[in-house]
Amino acid sequence: MLQDISSSRWTLTATTTTTVDNHSSSSSPNSTNINQTDIYGGCNPILFQLGNFSRDGPNVVNSICPDTWLVFSFSMTFMTCYVMVLILCSLGLFYKRNGGHLKSRGIVNIIMTLIADSAFIILICLRFIIGRRVYPCGLYIISYFVLPPAILLPSILRLWRLIFMNRLNALKTCMIHHEKHVSIQKQQPSSFNMNVMNNKNSSSSVPIQNDVVMELKETSPRSTTNHCNHGVNNSSSSNHLSSSNHHSSSNHNNEGTCVKTLENDTTLKSEVTTMWWNNVEFSSSQQQKHKLYTLFVSNRFIICVYFVCFLFHILLYIFFGAIEEGMYQSLQGGGGGMNSSNNNNSGRFMMGSNGGLFIYDRGCVLTNQIIILVACESLFYIIISIILLIICFRIQKDTWFIKRESLILVAIQFSAIILFAICGFVPVFTKITDFFIPYGFVLMSYSFSEVVLCILMPVIYQMKLDSKNGTGAHTTLEPHTSFHGTMTSHSRKNAIRTDLERFLDNRKTFELLLDFAKRSYCPESVLCYKDIERFKSSLKHRKSISLHILKTYLKPNSPLELNVPKISQIHDEIMRSIVDASTLQNTMVPSVSSTMLIPHTATTLSSSSSPTTTTPTNIPPNLFDHIQLHCLHNMTDVFERLKSQSKQARKILQEWKEEEFGSNSGGDGVGITMNSVHGVVSTTITTSHHHHETSIPSSTTLLSSGVIQQDNMNSQTSSPLLSSNNNVAREVCSTDNLSTTTIQSKEFKKKTMWNIFNTLCLMYR
Template sequence: MVFQLFATTADNFNATNNQTSAICDASFFNSTWSREFPGRVDYSLCPDTWVALCLTFLLIYLSTIFSSGLGVIWKRNSGHIQARSPIYLFFTLFSAFIFIFGMTMRFIVGRKIFPCGLVTIFFFTFPQAVTLPTIFRLMRTFLMHKINLQKTKLFDVDVNKGQVRVDQSQSALSETMSKTELKLVDSDISSEMSLTNVELNEGNEDGDVSNSKIEFKNLSDVKKEMRKLNIYNFLISYKFITVVYILAFVFGILLWVLIGVVEEVVYQKDPTKGRIFLLEGGILLFEHGCGLSTNTTIIIGVESIAYIILELVFFILCLMADRDSWGIKKESLALIFFQIVAAVLFIVCGSINVIKNLVDYYVPYGFLIWGYMLLEVIVCVSLPVLYSIGKEKKHQESGDTGFERLLKNKKTFDIVLDFARRSYCTESVLCWRDIERYKKSGKGNRKKIALHIVEAYLSLEAPLELNMPKIQERKQELSAIIENGSLELDLFNGIQEHCLHDMIDLMDRLSSANKEISEILRNSK
């Protein structure tokens, strides 16, 4: 029936009679699809038609963001949610909410009734609603890559060259890792050696990660690197993203007010010339509805240019980052493709008269943009929540001896560390290794290593601060013991147990991703 309607109305699209205007098809006046009896043209708008499609979409969208929001709160401490940051997910949920809610309500209430001022303010904040979640997602992916790359080698010293050196580049880390002739999963680093030949023997002193020679740099030696980390962390912080979101939407509103005032001033000087930016009505008019003109579209397009440039810059930077173990980079790049497709189709549909003046009244082509926004919520928020729920069901408890043996072997430890780097959680792996070195060190070096562990991992806002409760109390307690000279081998046992527990999800995902690691763990039991 719908197809017959479109076929009939498309054939008669340019026809006019006593009841129609040059821009409205006869079906708007004579069919049961029309919501107006009798139908007429007001404010250059044709009679509105059915609302079922928009209402259904709105209900689906609202239920999706509501259930996804509850899921984020419920699973806020899970790996998939923490890696994406709960605040980023909430901004993704609600940045487009007002736009989609407002525009669908325009069709549900009626284009002639829904206030013109509300329609225009939604459009002036439209670029921010669409692009900001993508911009911050791409930016976070790149910066998390840089942060964890820096953390991995932050305190290490190249003792062979007799000077301090921090590996800051991707190539430097790749070169260091390739020297161990490892085969890594989901990484560009590969080798000819198979890990199935690696034996995790506790008596193998040469392969023990705790026996490698190490010189720790003090915090004073890494001030430059610390400044970089502080800048990176600020750029992905809750405060920064919140301020930018607020400023961006305030800018859109101020631009809306400015353009609206200009339009009113020009219109009041000569009302006979009509409005500049709208067909009939005003940007600041709230008495009735209106339709947008080409001039309005141009202004919104110009406003979008800055956001599109930012999106392009971070898209290129994101391509340079390693593929993370959570699939965030893959999600971000895939959504860029769908965003481009939706934008191109939206522009094309808006330039075709039969779609703009006929089909849009039955099936709004705005669904192309709304559909992309719904897809973004599903891919970036709903699916990670489902991943977390599914992962919890098959989660394994820690305490496996093979698990610790994997960490103690130099070759397999490097695989774990690289996977942790791409999972944005290097702190526990590095802390566990340094505690092992503390246990194997002589009395002359034990205090130095102990102080390094306290300063690097147990200090608030330290570069490698562990995610553990009452960390400041732990630091004070351990610092007092160290100063008293009581450096027992089990001094950091509690901290090391916390690190192992914190790595449960990491090791479980690594075992699932790397068949050879999984085989080693099975053989070591």
């Protein structure tokens, strides 16, 4: 029955068209064109000759031409694909919300982008799926009123956030380097400091073999601290040693360091690096800039911008709709209402007689007035986008590929807008192809590509990075064991360092890692790690450095606040520890100097004396160990991405490995490792064939750490230091106390042991 009705309708329409055509054939050509236009309603005649392929039949309703089933199929396929991508993006955002690729883009910004694009795509696709003649006119018009923010606002805020994230992190790190040089210049004038500055200016470096790095700091009640500089001289193989006893004094730096170095490394723990610490205090203008930049990249700002923009366009729609409806009602004399029939002669000034902004009972098409209004709205956003795009070209490239994808999307966006405008002015697109594949899909394709490039791809990047770190992150923390010895728990702490720690200790690679962390928007961990290293190696300024670390990194809302759980609680606990240590120091009675072993990357020995302004405090050196471990954990991801993105970093690591392999396979060197002598400390003694230099722990270190115990005979001697030196000589020369001994040249070994004995004797003298 339905088929008969449909056939009769087709017959009636065809008969009418034919009648009109036959009648018009006897008329003038101008009359023929007018009559055809009236019959087809401005539609192309091809749309009335499609038969069953036509969805609406050969008729025109409310100036809407008949659609084809291809529009329905294409819209359904497009929307199905988008919904699948939407589900994948939602799941990826939920499971990878803590990933670096997503956090760097801003989770809230990503969610708002997803909502804006989804609203635009779903509303337009539903119009084509439901049917242009049935889809509510008001809902269709409001989707075009919010089209400018839905299309342009996500890219604008992406560029905006990229620019101010770059400026914010530049503000965090730009003063660091300036303060570094200022603090070096403020050091006390001494011959040692002048030598260090000269070494820095000449870009000299101290090569090592990555086995042992020791820093010796010693203070006694009757002497100041001596500075021991164990350097490497290419023309000689002797070590320049210096020590202090209870009856000596010197004019060296009060906070000297004695650094023993070995060979075959690019640079390590430059004295210049350990002389400065990040005691940056932002000025009032810098604090205001920091607050302003932080506000501009905050989630609150992103949400407010979206809310204000969409609310403004919705209110604009209500404003024009109210004016249109009011004018229409006044012209009709109060009759007709919102759902007036099409027989009225006068229409609405925005939509004409076939629709209205507040008409929701039938479909409609866009008019020139709506197109001009939407174009004016879009022009404002386009100008802002162009300005931000120009600024974006001048900033540094980030490590999360945000700048790259933003530039690609802006290019696609402008191309889509231009193509959409061209299609709107070409009759072949508006009268024919729009009813097969609507040209509105040009803008929807851009929104689809934005979701894929800015949301789905970062999720894939993060999944790939997590899978790589699942097997690679552990290898990053694996130590590089020396060929000359075996690894123990103590030797790993004192002698064996990871690639990441070597990057942090090396001045050049530290700058490389800091720059990469800045472009990754996370320089706080790198700077905090360096300040904690300074805290450990300092005696005189330990309290001031600890307070600076608390104020800069562990205070809530500080400029360089670390992303640490329960940071307020940690801040209060560390502050109590500092106060307790200071109180204990003030109540202490000066006595014989006591020594303390400081465990960190380099074995450090210090001794405390009376609490004065020039003596060390009782603050434990491991006060920030858990914070430093947290920083290392945060930097692991940065370091892995640095190795994958930087050819320079990979080249440096390869050179280090080749140097280690070359030194380990050399035939002229001797490596001796003492592992856990008396179960306390593991020390590696390595001699290289290049400089014939031997590095061993000093007698003071061995005594204070309890490595060598004096026997009954030595305990009765008049000079404890001489007894300890004899003990050291016997322990070093005795092969029974060596757990691992590698001998490649017997004659060279004898010479090496003799040099060790002579060195210990010189230390006693």
